[in-house]
Amino acid sequence: MSPSFPEYACAYAKRLAAHSKAFARQVEFSKAELADDGCGSDPFGEAGRARRCWGLKQRFPDRVLVMTSDRCFVNCRHCTRRGLLESAQVVRTDEQLRACVDYVKAHPKVRDVLLSGGDILTLADREVMRFVDAFASLPQVEVVRVCTRAVSVNPSRITAKLARMLGRSKKVWVNTQFNCADEVTEEARKAAALLTDAGVPVSCQTVLLKGVNDSAAKMLALLRRLSAARIRPYYVFQCDPVAGTGHFRVPLSKAKEIERFCAERIGGLAMPRFVADIPGARRKIPIDML
Numbered sequence: 001m002s003p004s005f006p007e008y009a010c011a012y013a014k015r016l017a018a019h020s021k022a023f024a025r026q027v028e029f030s031k032a033e034l035a036d037d038g039c040g041s042d043p044f045g046e047a048g049r050a051r052r053c054w055g056l057k058q059r060f061p062d063r064v065l066v067m068t069s070d071r072c073f074v075n076c077r078h079c080t081r082r083g084l085l086e087s088a089q090v091v092r093t094d095e096q097l098r099a100c101v102d103y104v105k106a107h108p109k110v111r112d113v114l115l116s117g118g119d120i121l122t123l124a125d126r127e128v129m130r131f132v133d134a135f136a137s138l139p140q141v142e143v144v145r146v147c148t149r150a151v152s153v154n155p156s157r158i159t160a161k162l163a164r165m166l167g168r169s170k171k172v173w174v175n176t177q178f179n180c181a182d183e184v185t186e187e188a189r190k191a192a193a194l195l196t197d198a199g200v201p202v203s204c205q206t207v208l209l210k211g212v213n214d215s216a217a218k219m220l221a222l223l224r225r226l227s228a229a230r231i232r233p234y235y236v237f238q239c240d241p242v243a244g245t246g247h248f249r250v251p252l253s254k255a256k257e258i259e260r261f262c263a264e265r266i267g268g269l270a271m272p273r274f275v276a277d278i279p280g281a282r283r284k285i286p287i288d289m290l
């Protein structure tokens with residue numbers, strides 16, 4: 001049985017859902033979520049990994065993930081952390097943040113810090129920059145990833161002021177998520193332009209979702225629109241094996257067909273890697289190896 005995961009969408013996302021079935025499917029509750037698909041709520045053991053340092057998770061030697069918020073602008077029905085957000089260990093106090101920074105300093109191989117959640121941009125600018133500056137100021141940290149779906153689901157959150165602040169350290173990349181071409185609206189394009197013009201590269205992770213983007217033509221349309229908006233598509237993920245998401249999963253054979261179709265029609269810059277996150281694996285696995 002799926003863990004409870006309330007339906008939530010901010011005002012912009014509700015308007016988008018009213019006009020796009022593909023987007024609505026991502027944010028509106030479906031009874032199919034209640035089917036027992038044999039999956040657990042934490043296939044990657046994230047809850048256990050957080051025990052070493054409150055709010056910090058490490059799966060790979062060169063990267064850490066810091067939980068900055070337990071809220072999002074939308075509760076994506078396909079979310080990997082849908083069963084974990086309510087009880088997530090979130091870094092809130094200065095002491096907790098200092099402990100995360102100390103952890104990174106004590107692990108000199110770490111060069112890449114993901115500020116995630118939840119969605120970090122649900123925090124006020126001052127709070128966002130508290131996290132960004134704490135890690136960007138460490139000489140060993142070369143990349144700070146601000147992981148947010150705001151670009152696609154609440155683009156007015158990206159202001160010129162925020163973009164300028166994020167660009168200051170020259171270490172910040174914004175990682176976002178778009179799953180269908182309908183999401184690449186004029187507002188989303190403007191938000192992405194504010195970031196890229198401020199020197200903050202914008203990259204996109206897409207989740208392959210049945211009923212949303214599981215056709216070659218739909219995926220191609222999305223990738224073309226993203227690259228036209230200077231948003232670099234870099235991963236298309238197989239939907240993770242998380243309880244409550246079975247109805248979104250696309251067969252591997254279909255995923256490979258979509259990948260082949262797109263690769264034959266677009267250049268490398270707009271062509272993401274199609275991968276799967278496999279519990280226990282030390283890297284994302286390209287689907288053509290599966």
Ligand code: SF4
Nearest residue numbers: 072075076079118149
């Ligand atoms: S924005 Fe990201 S973390 Fe939040 S619900 Fe969607 S997929 Fe999950």
